[in-house]
Every structure is written in C-alpha cells, then in structure tokens.
Amino acid sequence: MSWAGRMILGIFRVLLVLVHASAACDFGPFPYRATGIVCRMTKPAALLLNQETSQVIQAAFRNAKFPNITGERSVRLLGKVAYELTNIQVNGLSIEKSDVELKENNAIYIAIKNVTASFKGTLTYGYAGAWFLRLFHSVDFEIESSIDLQLDIKLMCQEEKLVADASDCYLTFHKLTLHLQGDKEPGWLKQLFTDFISFTLKLVLKREVCKEINSLAQMLANFVLDLAANFVRDKDIVVDLSLAADSLIRTGFVESHHKGLVLYKNYSSTLSDSVFSPLLLTESRMIYFWLSEHTFSSLASAAFLDGKLGLTIRGEKLQALFELEDTEAQRKAVQMIFQGTSYNDSVAKVWSLAHPQISLQPEGTVVESLVAVEVSILPAGGEPLVVLYMEKEITVTIQAAYAEKKLILQPLDSRIEFKVFKCPADPSGDDPSVRSFLQNMISVAGISEVTSSIASALTSLMNNKGLNLFDIINPEIITRQGYVIVQLDFDFPHHLLLDFLQKSL
Template sequence: MLLRCWLALLVALIPAASSTNAGVKVRLTEKGIEYGKLLGMAVLQTKLKSIKVPDISGSESVSPIGKVQYSLTNMQITNIGLPKSEVDLVPGSGVKLSIGDGYISLNGNWRVKYLRFIKDSGSFDLSVNGLTITTSIAIKSDETGRPAVSSVNCAATVGSAKVKFHGGASWLYNLFGSFIDDALRNALQKQICPLVANTVSDFNTHLKTLNVVAKVDKYAEFEYSMVSSPIISNSSIDLSLKGEFYNIGKHQEPPFSPKAFSLPPQINSMLYIGMSAFTANSAAFVYDKAGALSLYITDDMIPKGSPFRLNTKTIGTFIPQIAQKFPGLMMKLLVKMVKNPIITFEPNNVTIQATATVTAYAIQPNSTLSPLFVLNLDTSVSANVFVSGMKLAASVTLNKMDLTLGTSYVGQFQVRSLDNMLQMFLKVVVIPQLNAKLGKGYPLPTIGKMKLVNAQLQILKDYVLIGTDVQFTG
C-alpha cells in the first residue's frame, strides 16, 4: 500500500496538449525517489512471495538404472531477497526499475518411479540465486485524465538453481538434479514478469485517488490537472499542474493568466511544491464571482466592551445629522468587494490589496433599512501563509486603509472622523471571519493517505515554495 501511493505520486505524469503556464509546480528529488524505491522493494518482495510454482513432472535416463519418472509437487516459497535494486529516471522518457543478486528459497515434495515398479518419495529444498529483473514503466492518460501505468520490456533471469533432496532414494535424484534445476528455474522465470506487470497495474487503483479536482467548500473547487508533459532529468521529476480555483459547476477562466516561474535547485527534501500568485488570485476571482466576499456587520458582532457601538447615537457623534434624522436606531454595515482582491508574493511577504464599499444603514422599527452613506474603502493586509496538515492555510493582519466618501444620503461630513471606528470594525469583525475561512486551508495535491513531514515554507517572488518529506500510512 505504501509503495503504491508513493509510486502513484512518482508517476503522476499526464502528458497534456495544452502549453499554458502552470499555477502549481511539483518536484520529486533523488531523496524522494530513493524513499519510493525502499517502499517499492518491500511491496515487490511480498508480491514475489505469492509465486505459484506449478507441479513439474517428467522422465530422464539415469545410468545404470535407465528411465526414471519423477514429479515435484506442493512447492512453496519460504524466503526471498532483493538486496540490490535501483530506480533510475530516464531523461525525457520515464522510470526504469532494475533488481540484481536476488534469491529465492522454496521447498516441496518429490516422487519417483523406476525399474517399472520401484517407487519412492521425499522432500526437497531449492535455492535460486542470481535473480535479475529489469522493467520500464510506461505512462499514459486514462479516460478520466488521470495517469495510468503499465510494465513494458520486462526481463527476468535466474542465474542458478540448486536442488537438494531429502528422504528415500534421494541419492538417485541427486544424479539428475541438473535436469530438475533447469525445469524449476524456467518455471520461476515465467512467473516473475507477469507478477511485476500485475504489481504495476495495481498502482492504477491508487492513481485514481489523485485529487485532480478537489472540492474546497460550497463555492469553490481546485483543479490539479497537468498542463504539459513532465520534465524528467537524471535526478528529479518536475510536474506542471493547472493549480486553478473554479466555481463549482462552472469553470470560468479569470481575466488573467499564470506567469511562468521555475523552482530553484533544492535537494534537502523529498518533495517540493510551488504555488503561484495566479493560484491565489484565481481563488479571489472565484469567491468574488460567487458573492462570498461581502459581509454584513451588526452590533452583536462587536465586543461588548468596545466604546464603539453600531447605532445612530455612536455614529451621530461623528456625523450629527444621523443622530438627528434617525434617533435611537441600531445600524448595519455592508462591506462588499467592488473588484477582485489582488494578491502579490514578494520575498518573505504576501500582500492583499482590496477595494470595497461600506454601506451604512439605519434599521427602522419595522426592520426596513434606510441607507445613510456609502464609503469607498481601499485596504492592504499582510498574510501569514503556513502548512496545516495536507492544506495550505493563511491568516491576515491589517496594514492600512483609506476611506473616501462615495455617496451620502445625510449631507456632507468628514470621512476621516470615521477612520478609527471603521478600523476597529475591520479588526474585530471582518478580519477574524476572514481568518476563520483562510485557516481551514486549501488542499495540496495528494494521493491516498499521504502525510507531509518537516514541511518548510518560503515566500519567493510570485510563488510560495513548500519543501517537505513524505510518509504514507495505512
């Protein structure tokens, strides 16, 4: 199970016709490939233990006895070892698996008949040495757009086989053991490549767990399909993924495209994931289209100890005409984005620029809303981005804000007088709600029960880089 998940990640290389730039890039390093090899050998070793050696029978002439009929039955593998193995990347091609100096031990029963009427039986042990296996892994796309793998050009050889008989006339079998050695070696060789092919084919079940499209919430889903063929070097595999948010049920492209970016040389971790500013901005586009970037602020959302209350009495201290025209009423604010927020990544800094309107209403006794004024709000917030489980999450803090008057239904007033109060509303109401959403995180590309270990995050120019080791559980 562990290898299947890791190899599934290793070979998730869907060649695609599109040549658009990637929103997300993934790199598997030599360290990651070595981890996959260790898991792979354990799985393949278990698989080879399931070899079913068919019963073997025949006859040979043994001097001076003459013709001897024999049969070998109930053969079971008792031990198998694959001490030398390599997984090599073939630049521009794929993956090659090589195994050398393998060995297999098995036992079984023998039976013999000679001189027409003499019968005997016993047990035997077989030692197979010099087992070698080489195979290439071919990769293609299935009907769902996920990768599918198969074993091609498999070759398996058994260097030598030595059989030792026990019981009865075992001396007789030892006279023509070389014939039986050959028969057993050939029987084993015929089993190995089909088992390797079957093992590789089994990975396709796990490849289907790739979150090519991952649901985020009721508004958005995230697509991780490939946008170009993988770049395979001698030491790494680089994958280019779409990395784009979409409204659920409606894949509308945003009015901007991903910029080209390259992952820097890295060797310390198994896996590197680069998530671009395009990906973050596509999320902002999607949530804005869904109408999710608006919020009503009411007085019950403000801490009880705050000196600012959301009513016409408090606001009336800054805008007297409100207290005069609408005495003793509670108020409501509608904060609404007027265009997509812009998210930028600079070294060690993530900034979000947002333009919104703040519409103030007085709540009449019959619950109808009377508009008071509309403010134009330009804000800048800084984001702290971090890895949480298998998700990328964030939190934000307010840097600055600028207010201008858009429309007033109560006459002219000094907008600057509302700065402190509105900053308080943003800090204690809007930003905590935004952080609650951002804190839930957004899914990273995963396969099966994948776990990130010692994940480190850097903010670079135009993208976030995550370096991490990986473990598979279950």
C-alpha cells in the same frame, strides 16, 4: 491461435495503445503556456521515498498470483516424466538494499539487491516405464532463491493523465535451490526436477513478479493522483490536474506539469499565457510546488461564486473590534452606531460583492475586492435593525506562511475607499468622526480579523484533506510576479504507504 499469432496480436495492441497515448497527449509547440501547477521532486526526496521501497516490493511478491507450473520430459529408462507444481506461495521474504537513480530524460532506475525469497507448494510427478509401470507421487517442496531486481520506471502520458510504466523489469537469480519434503526423496530425483524446473520457474517468477510490480506502480500513481485531486477539490470547486506538458526527468529531479484550471459548475477558466519555466525552480529542497497567478485568481472567483467569501462576527470578537481604541471619539462613534445596545445583541456581516482580483507580486499577494459590511442590532422579540451599512473597495497585500500545521495570512499595507455609507444615526453623513473611526478600525483590526478567519477556514479544509498527517519541515511560501512557489522538506509519510497498501492489496 498459434504462438506467433498471439505475439503479432499482442504487438498490434501495444502499437494501438502507444498511438492512442501519443495522440491524446499532443501538447503543441509551447506546452508550458498552458501550465498552471507544477510539482518537482528532487533527488533527496526520491532517496527518502526509496527507504520504503522494500515494503512495496514485498507486497508485490506476496500479492503475485503464481500459476501452476507443468512440464514433461523423456528420461532414459524411466520413459516420460510429467510434473506439476501447485499452490505456489511466498513463504519468506527479505530485502537487503535498495538504490534509486534518476536517469536523464529516461526513467527512474531502482536497483533492489539480494532479495531472499522462499517459495513453497506441492510437487506432483509421474512416469511410465518401458514395462508399463506407472508411478505417481506428491510431495511438498520449498524453493530458496536469491534475486537482484532492476526497475526502469518511465513516466508516460495517457489521455492527459500521468501513468507510471514499470514494465522494464529484470530479475537476476543468484540462487535457486529446490528442497523436497524432508529431503527423503532419492538424490537423482531431486537433481532431475531441479534441472527440469529451474528454467521454467525463473520465467514464471519474473513474469508474475514484474507484472505485479507494474500493476502496483500504476496503482500507486493513480493513488497519488487521486489524493492530489481530492486535496485541491472542495465540493463543487475542482482543480483540473490533467497534464499540460510531458514530465521531465533529470539527474537531480522529477517534474510534472499540470493545467491547474479551476472548474465550478458552469464556470471554467482558461490559461494560455503561463510564465512557467523549469529555470524558475531549484534543487535545494525536497519538494517544490509552482502555482500560477491565474490558478489563484480562478480559485478566488470560484469561492466567490460558491458564496464562501462571507463572514459573520458577533459577541466578544465584535466588541474587540469596536473597542480597539479607548478614546472619546471611539465611544461617541460606538454610541451613535449601536444606540446603547449590547454587543451580544448585535451582529456584523461581511461579504464580497464582486470577484476578487488577485495579483502575485514579490512583496506578497495583492487582493482587490469590493466588500460590503452590515451591522445589525437584535432587539428582544423584534426584527433585526440595520444600524450601519457600507460598501468599500479594499486593496491589501498579504504574506502567507505555514507553521505548526497552520496557515498564517499576515496583512501588510492596505488601502480603503468608501463607496457607500449608510448610518441611520447619521443619515446625512455629515459627521466625519464615525467614518474616520470605522476606516481606522477596519485598517487596524478588521482586515486582520477577516484574513485570520480565512486562514483558519483554509487550515481546517487542508487538515480535513490530511495535510496535518504529513511531517512538513521548514516550508516556505515565496511570491513572485505572476506566480508563487511553495518549497519544503518532509519526513516519510508512512500513513500514506499504509493507506495505499491496505486499499490496494
């Protein structure tokens, strides 16, 4: 196929990709209404991440596959001179400076200054003179170069996935010097091949380095998306991070919008009334995460369906709950319930009977749940004997915080309403002391024990996903009506970069 034919075919393929991408990412006139999760990275975060751009660029240079360069030219007296550069490799590389700029509605602009790169390989050349003299030689060569690199990275959407496009890549050569082995070859030969090779070499370096950078950018975007998808997944519970709207690039931040729908086996959620607006977030912190009430409520429903909303309490923890008050009424109630049995021979089970209802308010996260509690004693050699069963509707407001790599859930005011109460020691339910004691115990200590257990389980889950490897600075969890904002600063996640480079290169 001719060069023109290949060019037309290439353009046609590009148009097909663009048409396919635009058709797959038609978000409609009101895209934010389907937005459940938002991530905003501000300029300070971009500057911090840019400090390690040099490692990615160096990886791009070293990982680029440079093809053999061949050429031929007619030279007076010598006839035709043919040459081939083979085994081209990066021999040394250093980067002086890297700058990043966020272009309004355009791209992430990265300027790499003074990339000093040394390439080595083998030069084979031959020429035929007018008297049929044929000479062929091979000599090792080294090329010293000084390059500036400019990248315009665009955030695009393909099949509702975020894609980084770094195809706008420009190399400016300030120096390109060819050294033949030991510089023992004649000066005219060195000058000859420098003139021949220089232009072609610049094109090859630009093509291969820019191709590798674009490939790395896409791989890095996929790596981050896979990392995020894994973080919000727990076995069969999955959060859909498909794009809900086009990404925003402003001079102060980059922002992506995701559906945030929860999928669990045959259960899935839908969202069409999100309250998100970019005006809800500021630019004073490095990273912002905006999460809708719908996403939180759907996660709670999926956790209920998966049987995760249950807790077993025994031994010292159970004893601490029932001995919260050292009063005559407490001792009488405990004696009646346990019938003199040791706490070590007893167990309490707590579980949710229905989907919890989640409401995000300025004062915190309001949780309404119908909960069952069953206390059993375990006689030696006998079957478990239920000594207390109750169902109660609990409404509690919880404030969340994250400190010392742990999630903290602090219950505030609560309201308890008994729906079912069964105690064999008080079958008629006429003794108000037992119910009064239990209501006080649940309000003062029981809810705290449950929220503490949930916080520990969530902390363990997040640490298993690698959150504890991040150096998170002054995180804040702020609830508002219908949504929550998590805002924080961070130090550079070196472990992520190393993990990416090891897996990708």
